Amino acid sequence: MNEKPEKLIDKKGIRLDGRKADELRPLKLQVGVLSNADGSAYIEHGKNKILAAAFGPREMHPKHLVQADRMVLRCRYHMAPFSVQERKSPAPSRREVELSKVIKECLEPALFLELYPRTGVDVFIEVLQADGGTRCASITAAALAIADAGVPMRDLVVACAAGKVDDTVVLDLYDAEDKLGVADVPVAYMPNLNAITLLQMDGILTSAELEKAITMATDGCKKIYEMQKEALKTKYMVVKEVEE
Amino acid sequence: MSSLITKVRLKQIEQLLEKGKRLDERGLLDTREIKIEQGLIEKAEGSARVLLGKTEVLVGVKVETGEPFTDTPNEGVQTVNAELVPLASPNFEPGPPDENSIELARVVDRGIRESKAIDTEKLCIQPGKQVFVVFIDVYVLNHDGNLIDASAMAAMAALMNTKMPNYEIKDGELKIKQGYTPLPLRSHPITVTVGKINNFLIVDPWLEEEQVMDSRITFAINDAGNICAIQKGGSGYFTPQQILEAMKIAQEKVVELRKKLNW
Numbered sequence: 001m002n003e004k005p006e007k008l009i010d011k012k013g014i015r016l017d018g019r020k021a022d023e024l025r026p027l028k029l030q031v032g033v034l035s036n037a038d039g040s041a042y043i044e045h046g047k048n049k050i051l052a053a054a055f056g057p058r059e060m061h062p063k064h065l066v067q068a069d070r071m072v073l074r075c076r077y078h079m080a081p082f083s084v085q086e087r088k089s090p091a092p093s094r095r096e097v098e099l100s101k102v103i104k105e106c107l108e109p110a111l112f113l114e115l116y117p118r119t120g121v122d123v124f125i126e127v128l129q130a131d132g133g134t135r136c137a138s139i140t141a142a143a144l145a146i147a148d149a150g151v152p153m154r155d156l157v158v159a160c161a162a163g164k165v166d167d168t169v170v171l172d173l174y175d176a177e178d179k180l181g182v183a184d185v186p187v188a189y190m191p192n193l194n195a196i197t198l199l200q201m202d203g204i205l206t207s208a209e210l211e212k213a214i215t216m217a218t219d220g221c222k223k224i225y226e227m228q229k230e231a232l233k234t235k236y237m238v239v240k241e242v243e244e
Numbered sequence: 245m246s247s248l249i250t251k252v253r254l255k256q257i258e259q260l261l262e263k264g265k266r267l268d269e270r271g272l273l274d275t276r277e278i279k280i281e282q283g284l285i286e287k288a289e290g291s292a293r294v295l296l297g298k299t300e301v302l303v304g305v306k307v308e309t310g311e312p313f314t315d316t317p318n319e320g321v322q323t324v325n326a327e328l329v330p331l332a333s334p335n336f337e338p339g340p341p342d343e344n345s346i347e348l349a350r351v352v353d354r355g356i357r358e359s360k361a362i363d364t365e366k367l368c369i370q371p372g373k374q375v376f377v378v379f380i381d382v383y384v385l386n387h388d389g390n391l392i393d394a395s396a397m398a399a400m401a402a403l404m405n406t407k408m409p410n411y412e413i414k415d416g417e418l419k420i421k422q423g424y425t426p427l428p429l430r431s432h433p434i435t436v437t438v439g440k441i442n443n444f445l446i447v448d449p450w451l452e453e454e455q456v457m458d459s460r461i462t463f464a465i466n467d468a469g470n471i472c473a474i475q476k477g478g479s480g481y482f483t484p485q486q487i488l489e490a491m492k493i494a495q496e497k498v499v500e501l502r503k504k505l506n507w
Contacts, residue, residue: 094346100343101346101347105459106476201471205472
């Protein structure tokens, strides 16, 4: 880690990586990238590179986890040992266990769990490279993977963080801003339903700043949402061309 | 719980909420009775037991010496662990911590860490080499809902009760002296969880309500009234308006609790 720079945002309001306060990092979304998974997606969100795969609805194992009246969604968020500066042990850390839980809970509201009793859907997320905001990018990719698997959804789930860096509320923090900034607020959102399905925060914010951060994050989510839909359509356009 | 009973109970709870009532006769925004007892474990440097209604949490704090993290060589270390002890609920099983106890520990940790409650710079003994490590162990003894608020409150009460050993450095060696000083604290965060059942927001959900609620949102709020940690949980959602409403409820509740607890 380098020395902390004095200012993370210059006088003109430009951030260290050249972005404006409410600007997203460049995004690339791809659907159907793995042939063995029922659904899959790949996201590049800034320097984050993340793969997500969905399997199911399929028979639940182990059997005692089966729910007689609904489908069970399981999520595993995992970081590759080489995804961060210092090698991360491949064993799941407490952070990864917590993130797996909150990611599962933020995807569940999008699914019609009661339509597939006694089955399970598994979502596996592998962070290949991390640069701040991996949980948000993971959610965006995981929702695409589930949609790609053909599981009916109320809406896509899309996630984006906002936060406070120096004295400014900014959108989509990258690693240095996350570590050296004042606060980080990841938000997952279903734009069509105006529903927030994940909200976390660490740092210190006044209620006015938090309100601004949530608004900024949901606006960012709406932009990514358009790219998500585009990515889904793109997959099927390619299929059509092959058929012709 | 079997889904049929849950559905019957949900209906009953919904009907009460529409009349502004709850199963245990509280108002929607009322907290259960709080009892705090400090210093009951003599062998621990700090301890506290919190009763939140029938929910009972014991927190023990142990202070030991250890190495600092390389990125914060001048700061002591804070660690929180939570145990959902099998005697606390028929649904808790012995074994390594599951996702629920890890989430509980990490939410309690975040509230204390982000409000900078422990003055970790004062826990440095020799920069880069030796610091005090504060182990905060949350022990859930009886689960009747809202473990997060009860645990966060017990953790803070235990920290306020924690004594640090006096020490001196002789020839680069640490020597423990007689007597104790209180653990240096800068803030006293209070955590409030708001549950959502069918668009009704309720404070301090208890077990019967937790089993039917859509989702919950937890706010940790520092002495200045600013928000220092948030965690949404459960398989439901909140609209942005509901989040802001919940935040307002939590802030008002914290003012009330601060007065009651004298923190």
